[in-house]
Amino acid sequence: MTAPxxxxxxxxxxxxxxxxxxxxxxxxxxxxxxxxxxxxxxxALQAMYYDYPLTGAQGFHEVSLEMMHWGxxxxxxxxxxxxxxxxxxxxxxxxLGQAYPMFEWGLNWCITNYLHERITFHAAxxxxxxxxxxxxxxxxxxxxxxxxxxxTAAALERRFTLLSDELCLLSPELGTLLPIPRPISLKxxxxxxxxxxxxxxxxxxxxxxxxxxxxxxxxxxPPTEIDNLVEPVARxxxxxxxxxxxxxxxxxxxTGQAMLRLADQSFNLHLHGETxxxxxxRLMEGVRTxxxxxxxxxxxxxxxxxxxxxxxxx
Amino acid sequence: xxxxxxxxxxRIHVFSEDAVLFHAPSGTLSRITRPLAHLLQGLGxxxxxxxxxLAVLPANDxxxxxxVLARLVADGILHEVEG
Amino acid sequence: MSPSIQPPFMAPETPEGSRHAHGETLAxxxxxxxxxxxxxxxxxxxxxxxxRAQQLAGRLAEVTLGTAEAAALNPRLQSQLRSAERxxxxxxxxxxxxxxxxxAVFCQTGDRPILLKGAAxxxxxxxxxxxxxxxxxxxxxxxxxxxxxxxxxxxxxxAPQKTSAYDQHYYRTWMHEIPPMRHIKRGASLDxxxxxxxxxxxxxxxxxxxxxxxxxxxDAPAFDVLGPAPMLLHSMVHLYTESxxxxxxxxxxxxxxxxxxxxxxxxxxxxxxxxxRQAGLxxxxxxxxxxxxxxxxxxxxxxxxPTHLALTRPQxxxxxxxxxxxxxxxxxxxxxxxxxxxxxxxxRGHWLRMPTRLLAGHLWHQAKSKWRVKxx
Numbered sequence: 197m198t199a200p201x202x203x204x205x206x207x208x209x210x211x212x213x214x215x216x217x218x219x220x221x222x223x224x225x226x227x228x229x230x231x232x233x234x235x236x237x238x239x240a241l242q243a244m245y246y247d248y249p250l251t252g253a254q255g256f257h258e259v260s261l262e263m264m265h266w267g268x269x270x271x272x273x274x275x276x277x278x279x280x281x282x283x284x285x286x287x288x289x290x291x292l293g294q295a296y297p298m299f300e301w302g303l304n305w306c307i308t309n310y311l312h313e314r315i316t317f318h319a320a321x322x323x324x325x326x327x328x329x330x331x332x333x334x335x336x337x338x339x340x341x342x343x344x345x346x347x348t349a350a351a352l353e354r355r356f357t358l359l360s361d362e363l364c365l366l367s368p369e370l371g372t373l374l375p376i377p378r379p380i381s382l383k384x385x386x387x388x389x390x391x392x393x394x395x396x397x398x399x400x401x402x403x404x405x406x407x408x409x410x411x412x413x414x415x416x417x418p419p420t421e422i423d424n425l426v427e428p429v430a431r432x433x434x435x436x437x438x439x440x441x442x443x444x445x446x447x448x449x450x451t452g453q454a455m456l457r458l459a460d461q462s463f464n465l466h467l468h469g470e471t472x473x474x475x476x477x478r479l480m481e482g483v484r485t486x487x488x489x490x491x492x493x494x495x496x497x498x499x500x501x502x503x504x505x506x507x508x509x510x
Numbered sequence: 511x512x513x514x515x516x517x518x519x520x521r522i523h524v525f526s527e528d529a530v531l532f533h534a535p536s537g538t539l540s541r542i543t544r545p546l547a548h549l550l551q552g553l554g555x556x557x558x559x560x561x562x563x564l565a566v567l568p569a570n571d572x573x574x575x576x577x578v579l580a581r582l583v584a585d586g587i588l589h590e591v592e593g
Numbered sequence: 594m595s596p597s598i599q600p601p602f603m604a605p606e607t608p609e610g611s612r613h614a615h616g617e618t619l620a621x622x623x624x625x626x627x628x629x630x631x632x633x634x635x636x637x638x639x640x641x642x643x644x645r646a647q648q649l650a651g652r653l654a655e656v657t658l659g660t661a662e663a664a665a666l667n668p669r670l671q672s673q674l675r676s677a678e679r680x681x682x683x684x685x686x687x688x689x690x691x692x693x694x695x696x697a698v699f700c701q702t703g704d705r706p707i708l709l710k711g712a713a714x715x716x717x718x719x720x721x722x723x724x725x726x727x728x729x730x731x732x733x734x735x736x737x738x739x740x741x742x743x744x745x746x747x748x749x750x751x752a753p754q755k756t757s758a759y760d761q762h763y764y765r766t767w768m769h770e771i772p773p774m775r776h777i778k779r780g781a782s783l784d785x786x787x788x789x790x791x792x793x794x795x796x797x798x799x800x801x802x803x804x805x806x807x808x809x810x811x812d813a814p815a816f817d818v819l820g821p822a823p824m825l826l827h828s829m830v831h832l833y834t835e836s837x838x839x840x841x842x843x844x845x846x847x848x849x850x851x852x853x854x855x856x857x858x859x860x861x862x863x864x865x866x867x868x869x870r871q872a873g874l875x876x877x878x879x880x881x882x883x884x885x886x887x888x889x890x891x892x893x894x895x896x897x898x899p900t901h902l903a904l905t906r907p908q909x910x911x912x913x914x915x916x917x918x919x920x921x922x923x924x925x926x927x928x929x930x931x932x933x934x935x936x937x938x939x940x941r942g943h944w945l946r947m948p949t950r951l952l953a954g955h956l957w958h959q960a961k962s963k964w965r966v967k968x969x
Binding site: 456459473477 | 519523526527528529530532534537539540541
């Protein structure tokens, strides 16, 4: 028995629910309730989350996100958008037109700020099945600009599945990663690059932000069985580095060094104390670690596929 | 003669090429060499003389190791005691 | 709200969407006067948000997850509460380590500072420390030891913040502390005070009775803490004179918990009253007990104290202002009224602390700095 998805609502109905902050979707790990009156937002949401289940507007919602107008033309010369998270407004406003990226960003913020039962890392994750058909994953930690989002988006053209383009959530008890399939955020040149490679894919209209460049989101593959997502074990830890014109180079890293670099990308390792250290060591004992310099996307993907195939059986 | 001991739990894990150290009370996570790891694994809540502790290392490595120990003392991970 | 303590978990079901006045629900959950199951799922999301805004989520989590009813709560709610608890534990952990490092510094200098506020609650293992979030470490030292201590702290990695000549002057001369310091590696914030209450305060008090009862901190023997009555009164003075109210409810709740813990001692109430009189803090004491009663429910032990004194006109106005400032629900509604209330409270706090001629100049300078800061 599957729940109705966003596809079952007309755009008009979506807009109506958004206007009264009554639209709730099942977007792992949360069931956010969403409110927004901005033109274009409903269309973007519909395009990106078409196949995601609706949930009731009643009940407990850990996350409620409202993108709303703030400020007056007379005071600031322009209106702006403010992000309300569960009724609080912890952030500075953004220019109008950025409601959709604001929403995605808000969801990520709610994960890194409110979800601490797992160890969260700033890393992309792509899944695959190993030689014994067991769910496995490659973690791609990255500083911004390392190209991991583009790599993730392109990886879906091969036999990789999407865990996340931004956040890896490690269970300290099980050692597995929680898939959080969501639209993939692309920036600047990546937008056209992916559009050219995946002409049939849905994307939001690019939003120009003078400080961060241009942002668009790519619709993820339809999530199957959202309430029963399979959690893979990470088997590869690859630190990608995009460098224009660089030759492909895949270098193994000493495990301790990789562990520290991964720890640097953690949001909440310090909240997990010794348990966190043990979980991280266990993760590191089960992965092979590499640094990957690339400029050509397909060569990089060939490399990742090769690494995944070479994975020695445990 | 100065002796040295740990202050709170010190966890060491050795990998094939390097090692890591975790100090629970301060939340410190550091990467260290394998020889240093073996040296630190010999430390505990009971004081041990520094000279004895460093003796497990080749003579050339002792100076560098002494500096690391000094830094660990300054950071509160190790404790220096008279004795 | 009835002035008597209600038996735990005897409140009726809250209809979906209804709002208690003045953030009552959160206050009643925190004091176990309301069962977590009596709060509707939809309302819980608001409560959690209020608690987070007030830095009370950790305590709320600790109180709620410790009940027998916890297992019957929405699993996602339980999960959020566990995460909130983890955050508070993280704060606790950081505070303990910071005190460990500071103890090492003061062992060298030979001083025994008095820990204040949160640092004291943590170091003395008081109930109020459980589930608490921490900000700065506050400690009190002798004024003549300042130069020596400042040097030692810098040597230990604490760098002064706010180094403009104006700020230096403001903090040292008119406040009661050196400008805040921050550890370059650990990022911890440190406030070194040399007077318990600012020299310029219009709340004119006698410090000596407050410093008389100092005793070693249970879990940090290198430091002292204030005695129970002085500790309470110090916290009350801060609430009373606070110029910023983002954590008004949290501060009042701290006071509530301290009272509960300390009044276990025989005759504590009389002693508290006596010290308040000696220090010139009777008004502050009465006013705070009043607010505390209205927010968290009174206890009969205080019937000997005149908590229901009729307040004179200006005081009533101020009391209402502060209550609006304390109300987490009003905070959420971003009401004009609350913004005005907070603005006036900010003024009042400064008014109580500084002579008028300085006030206008200082506030103008502060406003200017705020615009310079770019938030990310």
